[in-house]
Amino acid sequence: MRSVNGQEFLELLESTDQPVVVDLYADWCMPCRAAAPHFEALAKKYEKHGAIFLKINVDYDPGIAQALGVMGVPSFFILRGKTISAKVVGANMRKLEEAIKKELKIQTKSKPPYTAYM
DSSP states (O other), X not given: XXXXXXXXXXXXXXXXXXXXXXXXXXXXXXXXXXXXXXXXXHHHHHGGGTOEEEEEETTTOHHHHHHHTOOSSSEEXXXXXXXXXXXXXXXXXXXXXXXXXXXXXOOXXXXXXXXXXX
């Protein structure tokens, strides 16, 4: 996981076919600060499956936030090339992890089917 500027982000999107998970955040944002260690943990867990994890500070690169339609931070996107495959607004890390698993086609443990006993 690494922090990038807007130009580096666009160059990376054009040069890889791997899924890119990006955290758009601001230093002053308390939910962003709360989500940061969880995002780092997700990066450690899923980079070995081929995902690339990036962070972009929207205060330093507002153009990227505008281009992606960010209305609030934190906002998380999963992209392949310049195609957005998932978007999670807010510090909903469970939803982000599910989106990552779906993008990487990682099976989740399913609950056994409900069986009614009579």
